[in-house]
Amino acid sequence: MITFNKVSFSYNQESTLNNQVLSDFNLDIKTGQVIVITGESGCGKTTVGRLINGLSPKYYQGILEGEIEVCGMHPNMQELYDTAKVVGSIFQNPRTQFFNVDTTSEITFACENQGMDIQLIKEKLEEVVTDFKIEDLLDRSIFELSGGQKQKIACCSIAVADSKVIVMDEPSSNLDLQGIDDLKGVIEKWKAQGKTLVIAEHRLYYLKDVADLVLVMKDGVINKIIDKSMMNHLTIDEMQKMGLRSFSIEEAFGGSINRRQIFRKSEAGYHISKMKFSYGKFAEAIDIEDISLEAGKITALVGFNGAGKTTFAKCLCGLNKKSKDKILKGKTRVSKADRIKDSFLVMQDVNTELFADSVLGEVMLSLREKYGKAFDESIHEKEAVDILRLMDLDGIKDRHPISLSGGQKQRVAIASAIAADKQLIILDEPTSGLDYKHMVEVGNVMKLLADMGKTILVITHDIELILSTVDNVICLEKGKVVDCYELTDVTKHKLYDFFYRVTRCTRSDDFTRDKVASINKVEEYYERKKVTN
Amino acid sequence: MKEKKLQTKDLIMAGVFAVLYVALICIMASLTGMFIPVYLILPLIAGIVLGPVYTLYISKVPKMGAVLILSVLAGFVMSASSIVVLLYVVVLGVIAQIILTKTNYSTSGIRISYIIFACATEGPFLSLFFAREGFLNTCAQYYGQEYADKIDAVTPIWVLFVQIAIALIGGFIGGRIGMGMNAKHFKKAGIA
Amino acid sequence: MFNDFSFQGEGFIKIDPRTKMIIFILCSIAALRESRTLFQGLLFFFTFALLINGKQFIFAIKMLILYGVMIGIDLLVMMFCLPEALMILLMGIRVFRMFLPVMMAFAIIIKTTRVSEFLAAFDKMHVPEEITIPFSVMFRFFPTIGEEWDNIQNAMKFRGFALTFKNIITRPAFVYECSIVPLLSDTVLIADELSAASLCRGLGANTKRTSLVEVRMGVFDYMLIGFAIWLNIMSYTAY
Numbered sequence: 001m002i003t004f005n006k007v008s009f010s011y012n013q014e015s016t017l018n019n020q021v022l023s024d025f026n027l028d029i030k031t032g033q034v035i036v037i038t039g040e041s042g043c044g045k046t047t048v049g050r051l052i053n054g055l056s057p058k059y060y061q062g063i064l065e066g067e068i069e070v071c072g073m074h075p076n077m078q079e080l081y082d083t084a085k086v087v088g089s090i091f092q093n094p095r096t097q098f099f100n101v102d103t104t105s106e107i108t109f110a111c112e113n114q115g116m117d118i119q120l121i122k123e124k125l126e127e128v129v130t131d132f133k134i135e136d137l138l139d140r141s142i143f144e145l146s147g148g149q150k151q152k153i154a155c156c157s158i159a160v161a162d163s164k165v166i167v168m169d170e171p172s173s174n175l176d177l178q179g180i181d182d183l184k185g186v187i188e189k190w191k192a193q194g195k196t197l198v199i200a201e202h203r204l205y206y207l208k209d210v211a212d213l214v215l216v217m218k219d220g221v222i223n224k225i226i227d228k229s230m231m232n233h234l235t236i237d238e239m240q241k242m243g244l245r246s247f248s249i250e251e252a253f254g255g256s257i258n259r260r261q262i263f264r265k266s267e268a269g270y271h272i273s274k275m276k277f278s279y280g281k282f283a284e285a286i287d288i289e290d291i292s293l294e295a296g297k298i299t300a301l302v303g304f305n306g307a308g309k310t311t312f313a314k315c316l317c318g319l320n321k322k323s324k325d326k327i328l329k330g331k332t333r334v335s336k337a338d339r340i341k342d343s344f345l346v347m348q349d350v351n352t353e354l355f356a357d358s359v360l361g362e363v364m365l366s367l368r369e370k371y372g373k374a375f376d377e378s379i380h381e382k383e384a385v386d387i388l389r390l391m392d393l394d395g396i397k398d399r400h401p402i403s404l405s406g407g408q409k410q411r412v413a414i415a416s417a418i419a420a421d422k423q424l425i426i427l428d429e430p431t432s433g434l435d436y437k438h439m440v441e442v443g444n445v446m447k448l449l450a451d452m453g454k455t456i457l458v459i460t461h462d463i464e465l466i467l468s469t470v471d472n473v474i475c476l477e478k479g480k481v482v483d484c485y486e487l488t489d490v491t492k493h494k495l496y497d498f499f500y501r502v503t504r505c506t507r508s509d510d511f512t513r514d515k516v517a518s519i520n521k522v523e524e525y526y527e528r529k530k531v532t533n
Numbered sequence: 534m535k536e537k538k539l540q541t542k543d544l545i546m547a548g549v550f551a552v553l554y555v556a557l558i559c560i561m562a563s564l565t566g567m568f569i570p571v572y573l574i575l576p577l578i579a580g581i582v583l584g585p586v587y588t589l590y591i592s593k594v595p596k597m598g599a600v601l602i603l604s605v606l607a608g609f610v611m612s613a614s615s616i617v618v619l620l621y622v623v624v625l626g627v628i629a630q631i632i633l634t635k636t637n638y639s640t641s642g643i644r645i646s647y648i649i650f651a652c653a654t655e656g657p658f659l660s661l662f663f664a665r666e667g668f669l670n671t672c673a674q675y676y677g678q679e680y681a682d683k684i685d686a687v688t689p690i691w692v693l694f695v696q697i698a699i700a701l702i703g704g705f706i707g708g709r710i711g712m713g714m715n716a717k718h719f720k721k722a723g724i725a
Numbered sequence: 726m727f728n729d730f731s732f733q734g735e736g737f738i739k740i741d742p743r744t745k746m747i748i749f750i751l752c753s754i755a756a757l758r759e760s761r762t763l764f765q766g767l768l769f770f771f772t773f774a775l776l777i778n779g780k781q782f783i784f785a786i787k788m789l790i791l792y793g794v795m796i797g798i799d800l801l802v803m804m805f806c807l808p809e810a811l812m813i814l815l816m817g818i819r820v821f822r823m824f825l826p827v828m829m830a831f832a833i834i835i836k837t838t839r840v841s842e843f844l845a846a847f848d849k850m851h852v853p854e855e856i857t858i859p860f861s862v863m864f865r866f867f868p869t870i871g872e873e874w875d876n877i878q879n880a881m882k883f884r885g886f887a888l889t890f891k892n893i894i895t896r897p898a899f900v901y902e903c904s905i906v907p908l909l910s911d912t913v914l915i916a917d918e919l920s921a922a923s924l925c926r927g928l929g930a931n932t933k934r935t936s937l938v939e940v941r942m943g944v945f946d947y948m949l950i951g952f953a954i955w956l957n958i959m960s961y962t963a964y
Contacts, residue, residue, distance in 0.1 A: 059542065400721040400722040400723070401722075402718075402723075403721070403723045
């Protein structure tokens with residue numbers, strides 16, 4: 001079905017052994033197999049997918065050697081739209097893979113492009129709608145949908161086009177646990193239909209039951225092949241040694257939690273009481289009675305998609321002008337303006353937070369704001385370099401922030417927050433789409449910040465991150481705090497129960513939960529519209 | 534620089550830059566809208582602010598027809614008050630495209646073409662002056678020539694020429710800033 | 726403000742996108758020629774009715790109030806004698822009043838047409854792909870750019886150089902650079918990913934594109950166009 005014969009690829013114009021993303025790569029995939037390709041970032045797994053759907057070298061240009069065959073075609077030698085008739089692709093960011101504004105057009109988009117007969121498209125659409133149970137998702141604006149719903153639409157679009165081969169590039173990285181569970185259902189369905197799937201992915205637990213083979217790549221070659229029987233035998237330590245995420249959530253919970261030594265406790269934490277915020281008249285998006293964030297500790301904020309995690313974060317750091325709240329830092333009440341000055345939100349999409357033309361300049365910007373008139377370029381450059389060294393960025397201090405990798409960008413943003421002396425640092429899904437090694441790095445950065453006495457709040461559904469770094473957990477549901485505890489060996493079952501409920505039991509009340517999430521989304525959407533009008 | 538036919542990815546890029554162009558005009562109008570005197574020099578401000586959008590677009594899509602597409606799309610949205618604006622902006626787009634092709638997309642060529650294209654933001658004001666003639670005619674018929682003359686006197690047409698002049702100046706400065714920003718940021722970041 | 730440029734919902738009676746465009750063009754021609762209250766009023770109520778048909782109630786009523794206020798000011802000024810200084814204001818109001826129907830006709834195009842309807846209509850008008858693809862990307866991107874802009878503004882607030890009045894006056898070049906650099910670079914990155922995804926869905930294939938959405942000119946469409954033409958002729962012949 002798919003064969004790679006001695007394939008080498010490099011994105012540069014000259015191909016040398018040093019800059020090859022793939023070198024002498026061989027692969028043979030049979031019809032109906034589900035192949036998962038994993039490995040650390042930059043190992044070349046995305047490129048394998050791109051070579052199958054033809055994006056490399058047709059769109060992402062580079063030098064290709066060797067031979068690729070997909071269903072008797074050579075994707076590198078034909079036009080992309082010819083390859084698209086056979087190969088369907090799903091990308092990691094649901095936000096950027098839609099061409100249309102409404103869902104129905106998006107689902108039929110590929111067929112329309114191929115010039116398929118309208119009657120045939122209609123029939124296929126009906127089939128897919130009943131098959132995937134997406135009646136409630138039809139004819140909606142894509143901007144109202146959650147990440148999981150968007151990814152579902154992307155899957156439907158491929159199902160309507162009836163692609164024989166499906167390439168997925170980290171499809172779960174922007175999904176919550178519910179979305180991942182839905183995705184797993186789709187993959188199972190496709191496997192049953194005999195489609196061939198190639199999935200490049202970090203998260204492995206949801207693929208354990210469906211994958212025929214897991215290929216571990218390193219530096220452009222296959223380093224290890226894990227088959228069905230090995231998946232059950234590999235221990236979590238062996239996986240982590242390879243820089244991989246674990247195959248099961250249960251196993252991740254099996255290890256004991258290492259309590260972090262708390263060095264400093266002098267700084268005052270934040271105390272939030274009576275926080276209320278709503279988008280519309282219907283429901284309070286946020287309704288929090290009483291909650292504390294301790295300084296020098298890492299607090300995780302977990303909850304369903306649409307539970308109001310990001311909204312809470314925005315209220316907390318003073319961005320939501322309309323929220324009603326009383327927030328104390330230590331014993332003094334802090335206003336919204338003070339909170340904006342004192343906090344920093346590292347967004348999922350860090351690109352929008354970088355302004356300067358070099359990494360060093362980014363930190364200098366913050367220092368300039370901090371010192372105002374007392375700022376002196378030559379004196380404070382030393383301070384900036386120190387901060388960069390702390391964040392392990394001193395080697396790339398002259399690069400443009402936009403040209404860095406996602407993880408590096410995140411660290412640059414954090415470095416600028418340190419320079420500005422921010423006390424409250426909030427991270428929104430910092431490890432979505434990161435492999436084990438990079439996840440640990442992010443965890444270490446958070447620990448470092450906590451040791452500096454800062455208050456850290458991390459919004460996440462990354463269980464491995466929570467288990468390895470977090471001190472306290474806050475569970476949010478429908479804008480209310482339902483649980484809040486210190487994470488220890490004794491309390492970790494609570495966290496497990498919480499995730500267990502999300503991943504295992506929601507299929508039955510799938511619809512009601514989605515409804516709540518989408519009502520909130522819709523209200524947010526209309527609220528925005530009202531403001532902007 | 535070799536000109537090739539526009540490919541699908543170039544067309545998508547064209548759409549994206551048209552949005553940037555229009556969105557920034559909207560943002561500027563909302564920021565300056567409260568102060569009418571500032572609003573009148575909007576062509577100058579817009580010329581400066583939109584410079585980087587134009588230059589980055591040209592360096593991303595240095596192909597025949599790219600500016601024309603931008604002018605059609607931006608012209609369409611700006612023509613909210615009258616379809617005449619679309620024609621005006623498209624004419625500017627054609628001129629800018631000719632300059633670009635003749636100068637072979639050299640730095641000075643891009644800047645000169647932008648000076649012309651910067652006049653596009655004058656479009657919405659232009660429609661007011663088109664309407665002025667018709668308005669004065671009816672005024673003369675209904676309220677007498679004297680009244681129409683008075684109105685004529687208090688709404689001087691030279692404002693239009695001043696606006697076009699400052700738009701040209703805005704285009705000059707904006708093109709310079711745009712090229713500078715390309716070198717400082719976008720080339721370094723690897724996106725230009 | 727970016728949501729003004731996106732599809733809001735379908736109307737009671739479906740109008741062909743081509744009809745909407747023709748009406749818009751006819752309205753802008755009529756507005757340039759005609760400013761007498763009777764025909765202007767007719768034009769206004771014509772577009773007002775179309776907005777109501779398009780279920781744009783709030784927008785339509787806003788426009789109605791605006792129009793009423795402007796007529797009211799006009800009447801007040803006419804009743805009392807005109808001081809010279811007020812004349813320029815009156816002129817402004819009247820010119821704005823002339824353009825109101827055109828803006829409403831434009832809003833009808835933007836707010837009640839799906840992107841796929843636009844594409845289907847353009848296809849029937851034989852508009853080349855070089856215009857249709859950027860056109861649909863433009864409408865898809867307005868909300869995205871809005872989100873990006875909000876995020877950048879938030880980030881600037883955290884960093885201490887928000888786009889405030891004070892900062893715009895005291896250091897315009899700096900805040901300008903800080904807003905525009907991430908805006909441009911980030912949208913280019915998004916556009917790159919969008920291109921890749923669209924190409925993988927076969928966009929740009931050399932075969933003729935089909936469209937699930939059908940656009941057809943009905944009797945109602947011809948009636949609307951006929952009425953708009955009549956308004957235009959009246960405005961010319963009434964001199």
